[in-house]
Amino acid sequence: MVETLRVAILGATGLVGQRFVSILSHHPWFSLEALYSSPEKAGARYGDVVEWAIDDRPDSWIWRVKLRKLDPEAVAGEKFDVVFSALPSEVASKVEPVMARMGVRIVSNASNLRMDPDVPLLNPEVNAEHASIAETQIASRGWRGWVAKVPNCTTAILTLALKPLHDEYGVKRVLVATMQAVSGAGLRGVSAVQITDNIIPYIRGEEEKVERESRKILGGLEEGKITLSPIQVSATTTRVPVLDGHLEAVFAELEEEPGSRGEVERVLEEFRGNKLRGLNLPSAPERPIVVRREHDRPQPRLDRMEGGGMSVVVGRVRLDPVAGGVKMVVLGHNTIRGAAGNGVLIAELMHRLGYL
Amino acid sequence: MVETLRVAILGATGLVGQRFVSILSHHPWFSLEALYSSPEKAGARYGDVVEWAIDDRPDSWIWRVKLRKLDPEAVAGEKFDVVFSALPSEVASKVEPVMARMGVRIVSNASNLRMDPDVPLLNPEVNAEHASIAETQIASRGWRGWVAKVPNCTTAILTLALKPLHDEYGVKRVLVATMQAVSGAGLRGVSAVQITDNIIPYIRGEEEKVERESRKILGGLEEGKITLSPIQVSATTTRVPVLDGHLEAVFAELEEEPGSRGEVERVLEEFRGNKLRGLNLPSAPERPIVVRREHDRPQPRLDRMEGGGMSVVVGRVRLDPVAGGVKMVVLGHNTIRGAAGNGVLIAELMHRLGYL
Amino acid sequence: MVETLRVAILGATGLVGQRFVSILSHHPWFSLEALYSSPEKAGARYGDVVEWAIDDRPDSWIWRVKLRKLDPEAVAGEKFDVVFSALPSEVASKVEPVMARMGVRIVSNASNLRMDPDVPLLNPEVNAEHASIAETQIASRGWRGWVAKVPNCTTAILTLALKPLHDEYGVKRVLVATMQAVSGAGLRGVSAVQITDNIIPYIRGEEEKVERESRKILGGLEEGKITLSPIQVSATTTRVPVLDGHLEAVFAELEEEPGSRGEVERVLEEFRGNKLRGLNLPSAPERPIVVRREHDRPQPRLDRMEGGGMSVVVGRVRLDPVAGGVKMVVLGHNTIRGAAGNGVLIAELMHRLGYL
Amino acid sequence: MVETLRVAILGATGLVGQRFVSILSHHPWFSLEALYSSPEKAGARYGDVVEWAIDDRPDSWIWRVKLRKLDPEAVAGEKFDVVFSALPSEVASKVEPVMARMGVRIVSNASNLRMDPDVPLLNPEVNAEHASIAETQIASRGWRGWVAKVPNCTTAILTLALKPLHDEYGVKRVLVATMQAVSGAGLRGVSAVQITDNIIPYIRGEEEKVERESRKILGGLEEGKITLSPIQVSATTTRVPVLDGHLEAVFAELEEEPGSRGEVERVLEEFRGNKLRGLNLPSAPERPIVVRREHDRPQPRLDRMEGGGMSVVVGRVRLDPVAGGVKMVVLGHNTIRGAAGNGVLIAELMHRLGYL
DSSP states (O other), rough: OOEEEEEESSSOOHHHHHHHHHHHHHHHEEEEEEEETTTTTTTTTTTOOOOOOOHHHHHHHGOBBBBBEOHHHHHHHHHHHHHEEEHHHHHHHHHHHHHHTTEEEEEEETTTTTOOOOOBBOOHHHHHHGGHHHHHHHHTTTTTSSEEEEHHHHHHHHHHHHHHHHHHHOOOEEEEEEEOGGGGGTTTBBBBBHTTOOOOOOOOOOOHHHHHHHHTTTTTEEEEEOOOOOOOOEEEEEEEESSSSSSEEEEEEESOOOOOHHHHHHHHOOOGGGGGGOOTTTEEESSSSSEESSSOOHHHHHHHTGGGGGGGGEEEEEEETTTTTTEEEEEEEEIIIIEEEEEEEHHHHHTTTOOO | OOOOOEEEESSSSSHHHHHHHHHHTOOHHHHEEEEEETTTTTTBBBHOOOOOOOOOOOGGGGGGBBBOOOOOOHHHTOOOOOOOOOOOHHHHHHHHHHHHHHHHHEOOSTTTTTTOTOOOOOHHHHHHHGGGGHHHHHHHTTTTTEEEEEOHHHHHHHHHHHHHHHHHHEEEEEEEEEEEEEEGGGTSSSSSHHHTOOOBBOTTHHHHHHHHHHHTTTOOOTTTTEEOOOOOEEEEEESOSSSOOEEEEEEEEEEEEOHHHHHHHHHHHHHGGGGTTTTOOSSSSSSSSEEEEEEOOOOOOHTTEEEGTTTTTEEEEEETTTEEEEEEEEOOOOIIIIHHHHHHHHHHHHHHHHOO | OOEEEEEEETTTTTTTHHHHHHHHHOOOOOOOOOOOOTTTTTTHHHHHHHHOSSSSOOHHHHGBBBBOOOOOHHHHHOOOOOEEEEEOOOOOOHHHHHHHTTEEEEESSSSSTOOOTSSOOOHHHHHHHGGGEEEEEEHHTTTSSSSEOOOOOHHHHHHHHHHHHHHHOEEEEEEEEEEEEEEGGGGTTSSSSTTTTBBOOTTTTTHHHHHHHHHTTTTTEEEEEEOOOOEEEEEEEEOOOOOEEEEEEEEEEEEEOOHHHHHHHHHHHTTTOGGGGGOOOOOOOSSSSEOOOOOOOHHHHHHHHTGGTTSSSEEEEOOOOOOEEEEEEEEEEIIIIIHHHHHHHHHHHHHTTOOO | OOOOEEEEEOSSSSSSHHEEEHHHHTTSEEEEEEEEEEEETSSBHHHHHHHOSOOOOOGGGGGGGGGGEEEHHHHHTTSEEEEEOOOOHHHHHHHHHHHTTTTTTTEOSSSTTOOOOTBBBOHHHGGGGGGGGHHHHHHHHSSSSSEEOOHHHHHHHHHHHHHHHHHHOOOOOOEEEEOOOOGOHHHHHHHBBHHTTBBOOOOTTHHHHHOOOHHHHTTTETTTEEOOOEEEEEEEEOOOSSSEEEEEEEEEEEEEEEEEEEHHHHHTTTEEEEETTTTTTTTTSOOOOEESSSTTTTOHHHHTGGGGSSSEEEEEEEETTTTTEEEEEEEETIIIIIIIIIHHHHHHHHHHOOOO
């Protein structure tokens, strides 16, 4: 890569922001130029205010970067090639449209805009072709920039595992119970008093996101707009005392009956996300889906970093006549594949497709 | 109660054995006369060899009880009114039939014999009437005693929550994902290295037990034998870093559509296990099912001791058109309702019905 | 008790406030008349806004109590017999002196005022005689009420274990490393992301409190004022992934050499806090110090509720020539003996001594 | 390195064995030729019987290696350049001397022989010069091989942090309370039922090892034998719910008073283990001691992998007049610096010194 792209992070001190920092501090294409934060932290050095909470350590120069105050006009004025947003949704819903109108290209992890039919909600191996609706977005909204969205973490992990089954057998219905890591709620979202020796069987808004976003990600593309998939999804989402990695117990009703458990496992592990073939995206894992055949895998602590945290790991595949198809256990790293890692992959895709 | 019944515990040092000890050291009907253990511990005082691991403390005299060696003939010779077995299944499968033949009445938590059609597998509020097949057992086997079985922990909790729904709406199909406490594997079954910051998505034999035993517990009684219910159950069972309390995410397809979420909640909480009406069993909780309407309950740490650990707690009841009925979260204490507490309740029932 | 005393709680929704509620909802002497909270919660029913996080459940009427806004004049106007404060220190330092001036008698868990020489800092079995400086306080400050303080949790637990050693052998120096429960930081003080699979070797202000308050609690009383004990204390305090119960590894240099380990254990377990003899305070545990002689106790989960959470449990007593005395492990329940339970015990003492 | 050295691992399936495998599967000098295990596992492929429990994954060929039965003669016959022993001490005490007599050079993590005056107990940055007593060992015992010992994990971590203080100020006395990770007890040493929401304030034999081995490691070398250091050490060791990383709260009495906290920190971080200067040992971390000046470090999860798990991390350095010197918090990775990593470093040292 001769030319590097100038990028910035909005909301750099939170847990997803930290993952963005960690990945982007040594990315082959992207040069991290600026970190933006809330006004009370602006002006401080990153290392002095961030409550760093992940094992990965970025290159050390990052600790000395001075945080900038998030101001849409200032961001637009910098003419970054792309901006990564790890902003809270209530902030993002205010500033992202303003910045996009001013010409900023934004890959955002915030939940606003995700279901708008002209906003790409991308899980690249699954629906890279949806990227093109960025054009519809620009055209119809009169914006000079655009917003592409990172899906909800649980949904990104789920749809990646469902995609090859859907292609091969047709997925009619999915019932899923999740066991989600505490890091999914951010640095201070779950307190130790709440979760020690405990499970909280509720995550605000999560089930609706899974049910809704799955249908968009697996949906079609007609005349520049996304059409929702008819797949039916029902979820119960819970929080468990695990640091990183969302585990999902999936029951999938299929249109065609698979021949055997082994066949399903092969369909899963041979999936390559053909839409990315030949693009050589640096963050795309060699195997988007890793299948484990042991009886007791995947396990969050042992398997969440598979493919650098970008692969989902599927195990315990069983033909399930009661569910009308298969049941399986799916694991993915919630702040990498489910957030920052997927965000960077999306930006890489948008670049290869000519949108950066 | 003028007369007290003489009881003993087999396998008193394990985790379920400890719960039996804790409950029976101060029971209004039962007088705990003897503790049996494996040969290597026999002869020692209970307090010197037990690795006591539960918060509850039994009356202190129990620590000084001398452990006896488990010998079927010796047990039979003691003519206890009832004997509680917390033996490992491989031991139980050898000694329980021998003792029953010799006249011992056994309430057993071990998994052997559970699916035999003439062996009562009891969750008293659900299927107290199955107790009568003890007579078939005695008659057909030529035994002088009998064996009644405590169901698998996960199944006991599940079927208690399903029973009122089945009575009211008809349950056709159940898909369930469980999050099970480490105490379910016994004192040393799950190591800290395995489960710290982790989930193990597999428990040996558990899914088969849930799928099979549910059909027996919810089954009918015809000519002295149990007929299996046509209910279809598919389970994915996992182990989570929680000490006590199994949480189950249940998706139930119903034959009749409930009118509303509130109606389902009322059906659940008004359930009283009518089969126990008037029996005044000391271990029967006033409310077998406690319904929580908050959005984030039940939680293992906060709710597992509801009804002294004998109630199941149901929350997050939602009508679910995708599942074709309802989804809900069910919690129960695995070593009380799911094991020792249920065992004592079964013995109380057998006594009231005249089998002790 | 013919007459009951009217009491109120300030800061009722936090974790220490919850413990006060739990204890006072069924206290033999005290009738809980009012709960005060921050303005944003005032007006709501307690059950609707409290994030209840403890296993103990108070009587159910408490859920329906309407929270009152904390207003010093209104509190004073109610003429409660005593008011329990679980306020944050920065709030307490503003309102407690104002209320005391107006005549309110306050037993407070907040850290302000603790080191003032005319403010009783009470661990009743250790220094009940310090209660009398409330008179100095009233006289010198011209207040109509008074403030008595609950010591820092770690310090209360430590000084209770040190007192009999100090009486018997003379304690010159204490080096202590603590492992403190997450509940010590309140409902949201420690996040799960921080503490999962981790230890945080720092607690703000804690070491200074232990070092300072120990000297006051073990200090003398001269002419109505406390004189600090010459005991030297150095602490390193850490936060560990345990819900309740502070564990302290204590190395104590003694003036006189104990005869044997057994002798030290007897000195500890025979301690009765003679200053409370004959007062029959309901919250005083029969044995303030419980000694465990097993090699692996005390353990937080198994021992923290000893004496209803009011006893400290000491184990692993060893003569230690390197330390110049003894080493031992001390455990106490941080929100009961270390906070609310001790607060109620202090109020009971003040009542018996005629200050209520 | 032109020539590679042929090595083997004894006890390859345990947790320390796994760390040896992980490090040696891609070591620049050592070629891993064989894995030995207990008879019941011998013959199986490594990947089929190991309960792999660490995040690190070795090169994949290792899974297919067939385990050999541990037979001293067979091991000797292979003429490995060095053999790494992660055997349980009771096995090691039988086979290690036999193999050494036959000519095997053994670097062993087992606790037998550690205190023998002619057996090197090595923490290379601290006491590399002790390596030479291998010659005494060979000469006096008439062995053709030798045994060098890896110190107890807690002791290795502690003595590394003490060494520069000892050199600079003279350490007279150390009181230390430890918080040790569950992995220190091996794969199944601590059960989840025991440690969930809990601390176990006892580790069998650990305190004696710390007190004894510290004096040998910091001891002198006279006429080919180790003389024990007069340093006095007293320890209380506890087990906490943390996966990896032992944390130690250290109080050190010094002969000379340090000038300032900053001076002590510099003394620590400037320590390079001069005895290794110029040897270029691949496993020697650039900085044996990393000093953190933040108020809340070191933390096990964030800092245990410092220097690839071979550095100790020291924080919270404070001058402590009560202890008569300094207090500080020391962290090290118990299965890397405290076991397998140190073992490999020792072998590298022995090679450079000409003993391989």
